[in-house]
Amino acid sequence: MAELEGRGRWGDPWGEGEPGGVRKWWGGGARGRESLGAGVGEEEPGRGGDLERRRKHCGGLGGARGAMGGARGRGSQGESWRKRRGTWQVRGVGGAGATLRAQGLSPYGEVIGRRRRGRLVGSWKGRGVCVFPNGGEAIPISPARGPFPADTAECEGHSLLKTFVAASAHRGESVHIFGFEIPEEELLAGFDPDMTVRLLYQDGFTDPLRWTGEAGGFGAEEFTALGVAGRLARGPAGPVTVVLDSLSWLLLRQPLPAVCQTLGRIPRAAASAGLRVTRILALLHEDLHPPGLVETLRSLAQAVVGVRPAPEGIGSGEDAPRLASMLQRKGTGKVLTKEEYFTVLAGFTPKALGEPTGSVPRDEDADPHSTVDPTANLTFNLRLSDTERRARDGMPLPFHFSAQKKSSLLEASTSGGKIYYEPDAADDLDEEDPDDDLDV
Amino acid sequence: KRSCEEGPALVFRWRLLLGYGPSVCQDEEDKYSIYSNLLFKYFLAEGIVCGHNLFVASAKEDPADILKELPAPLFDDAHKNQVNEKETAIKSKQESQESMKIAWRYQNLPRIEVSPAASARIGHYYDVSKMVSPELLQSTKWHRFFLPEEMSLHPEIKTCNMTCGYTRLLQSIQRIIYREGFDGSYPQKKQKNILRIGIQSLGSVLWGDDICCTDNPEDIYSLTKFLYVLRGLLRMSLSACIITVPAHLIQNKAIMERVTNLSDTVVGLESFIGSERETNPLYKDYQGLIHVHKIPRLNSLICDVSGTKDLAFRLKRKLFTIERLHLPPDLSDTVSRSSKQDLAESTKLLRSGCGAMAIGKKHLDF
Structure with a gap:
């Protein structure tokens, strides 16, 4: 127990709120920009006031959201969103935010742009995060139902988890955090006040064994579909994101099958209470569990982000970059895997630092342009003129058989074998004593 | 669509399922269980087309959703004609090939047919890109078993030293078999039909079994007991069953051996997704390999052995095919x-x- 409480074991070695430059989160390059739609490309750094820039930027995001959403209009949605986002951005990040805006990219850009519905579990070396998808079977997800904001999972645990929490809160969902490892104050530290309104902390940290019997606590034995749904029902109506911090804590107290079944049933139980669970995020400390258990969780999750420390020399010094290996299952039956360096900025904004260049340098042999004609630059002639070639083709080769002989050889002999025997001069056959040669 | 070019493995399975009825066949799931789900759906879709009754059991997806996503059958002959044309085109091309001058010994060797079952087609064809029509679905009689739902519906059922999900499933199957008259041991007055049972991801944690997470599960015999009883049920009734099992997750390999032993047909799928073979030019045409672990031998001492065990599958836009794996000729200039x-x-x-x-x-x- 003691070792689980407090942040000792998995404390955030990077601290929160790393300052740092800018770029965009996940997905780098072309894809990220595409998904952001109209906003990209409009911006030119250094032009116009900051406010103007912000508005443009947010407009772009709104557009992207509309495009993704299909059914949902971009009008009023975009407006409110714009506003929220604006506020948030202004507060969150100083210089970094400005750079992002200048690039026409939201710090949440990729997160929002990607349609990720799933669930997922991720982890690495004690720090991992999982996002459980829309809760499995329970909630029918029809493709026409508007944007499914990206789920993502976390890294070194908590800071990545918090970026997902922030993204969910930005979408206007209420976020129920079932916290077992970190006290409420610590978990909510760093979030904007207008965002913390949407965050509902279910306290499993203060009194995990229910010794004090205070109302409001959440014990491990309460983690059942009905128990969780009951907690969710106390919050406001509307789409809900469930965050488990962490799954490892639960797995140490309940068997895996029970936990998985509960995760699968939460959306159904919530649906019967009139709530829509859009996704379940869970943090998993991978090194606490046998590999088989982790594999099983990965097979159930819709998206998994594993987090590892990045090697030296990636990103700027104070960024504390990490490497995220993402696995995402698409509804169509496709599976995407990707690795990317990232860091978490102040305000829980993820920032992508590019993909590892792990590709093995190809052998120059493989390059078709570098193949060399072996018959070139020789002191003698290896080429054939047409007449020479014709003469060569006309020459009967020693192993050429006539068609007749060939076919007789190729055809399976049906008549049985024959023995041809020509007697030697030394052969002395005596018709009357065939065993003459035997030394009897 | 069910490929016209079905590998021997599936042909056997089909023949077995259609001809003999009682059988258990097992798919080992590929890592992300994409293709095993596809095969699973083929099995169920074939049942719909043949007018069989279905029983769909799952702990993860709602059976109704599974049925909705079944591939649509192709009834028209247009496709068959197309296939026939293709075949004859290939054949004539083969025949017109000039005789070999130097490698003449290879002249009369039989050509390796990539698609061994092209001539002997069994079953129907399906279009993977389309879903089965709701009308067809409605005309089918099917039964559902969705574990989370079942747990709340019949809380009174006792679990007799077997994982409780399994017990409920067995009782449900037994109930259907007796009630709907699939029970072969009693002559039924009404028209006889076949029950096709599909069980998805048996052995996964969602069934409440922990063989996927530890080497020493609490009840190591739970799954095998279930299969044993199920086999008994199937042998006594007009039914066939397909089960997908996440074999790569099962920690104790002895369990998989026992499961193989208890099944009639076992086919393993190995998808290239995420493995280094995905980028291997040797496999670039394929999405994965099929391993035939067990082929049934019913009423016989020996089993039919196919010519090659190197089978690969590919999923084109509409077509799922199983082919013999062979090295492509190297036509490069190097x-x-x-x-x-x-x-x-x-x-x-x-x-x-x-x-x-x-x-x-x-x-x-x-």
């Missing part, structure tokens, strides 16, 4: 195959003897 650096390791080993000289030396050097 001196030898060895210039392709990342062919399969095995081929690397093979050519290391003769190809060593060709590697790296671009100029003839005297």
Whole structure:
């Protein structure tokens, strides 16, 4: 127990709120920009006031959201969103935010742009995060139902988890955090006040064994579909994101099958209470569990982000970059895997630092342009003129058989074998004593 | 669509399922269980087309959703004609080929048919890109078993030293078999039909079994007991069953051996997604390999053995096909195959003897 409480074991070695430059989160390059739609490309750094820039930027995001959403209009949605986002951005990040805006990219850009519905579990070396998808079977997800904001999972645990929490809160969902490892104050530290309104902390940290019997606590034995749904029902109506911090804590107290079944049933139980669970995020400390258990969780999750420390020399010094290996299952039956360096900025904004260049340098042999004609630059002639070639083709080769002989050889002999025997001069056959040669 | 070019494995399975009825066949799931789900759906779709009754059991997806996503059958003959044309075209091309001058000994060897079952087609064809029509679905009689739902519906059922999900499933199957008259041991008045049972991801944690997470599960015999009883049920009734099992997750390999032993047909799928073979040019046409672990031998001492066990599957836009795996001819202009650096390791080993000289030396050097 003691070792689980407090942040000792998995404390955030990077601290929160790393300052740092800018770029965009996940997905780098072309894809990220595409998904952001109209906003990209409009911006030119250094032009116009900051406010103007912000508005443009947010407009772009709104557009992207509309495009993704299909059914949902971009009008009023975009407006409110714009506003929220604006506020948030202004507060969150100083210089970094400005750079992002200048690039026409939201710090949440990729997160929002990607349609990720799933669930997922991720982890690495004690720090991992999982996002459980829309809760499995329970909630029918029809493709026409508007944007499914990206789920993502976390890294070194908590800071990545918090970026997902922030993204969910930005979408206007209420976020129920079932916290077992970190006290409420610590978990909510760093979030904007207008965002913390949407965050509902279910306290499993203060009194995990229910010794004090205070109302409001959440014990491990309460983690059942009905128990969780009951907690969710106390919050406001509307789409809900469930965050488990962490799954490892639960797995140490309940068997895996029970936990998985509960995760699968939460959306159904919530649906019967009139709530829509859009996704379940869970943090998993991978090194606490046998590999088989982790594999099983990965097979159930819709998206998994594993987090590892990045090697030296990636990103700027104070960024504390990490490497995220993402696995995402698409509804169509496709599976995407990707690795990317990232860091978490102040305000829980993820920032992508590019993909590892792990590709093995190809052998120059493989390059078709570098193949060399072996018959070139020789002191003698290896080429054939047409007449020479014709003469060569006309020459009967020693192993050429006539068609007749060939076919007789190729055809399976049906008549049985024959023995041809020509007697030697030394052969002395005596018709009357065939065993003459035997030394009897 | 069910491929016209079905590999022997599936043909056997089909024949078995259609002809003999009682059988258990098992798919080992590929890592992300994409293709095993596809096969699973083929099995159920075939049941719909044949007018069989269905029983769909799952702990993860709602059976109604599974049924909605079944591939749509192709009833028209247009496709068959197309296939026939293709075949005849290939054949005539083969025949018109000039006789071999130097490698003449290969002249009369039978050509390796990539799609061995092209001539003997069994079953129907399906279009993977389309879903089965709701009307067809409605005309089918089917039964559902959705574990989370079942747990709340019948909380009174006792679990007799078997994982409780399994017990409920068995009782549900038994109930259907007796109630709907699939029970072969009692002559039924009404028209006899076949029950097709599909069980998805049996053995996963969602069934409440922990063989997927530890080497020493609480009840190591739970799954095998279930299969044993299920086999008994199937042998006594007009039913066939397909089960998908996440074999890569099962920690104790002895369990998988026992499961194989208890099944009639076992087919393993190995998808290339996420593995290094995905980028291997040798496999670039395929999405994965099929391993035939067990072929049934009913009423016989020996089993039919197919010509090759190297089978691969590919999923085109509409078509799922199983083909013999073979090395493509090397038609490149380079001196030898060895210039392709990342062919399969095995081929690397093979050519290391003769190809060593060709590697790296671009100029003839005297």
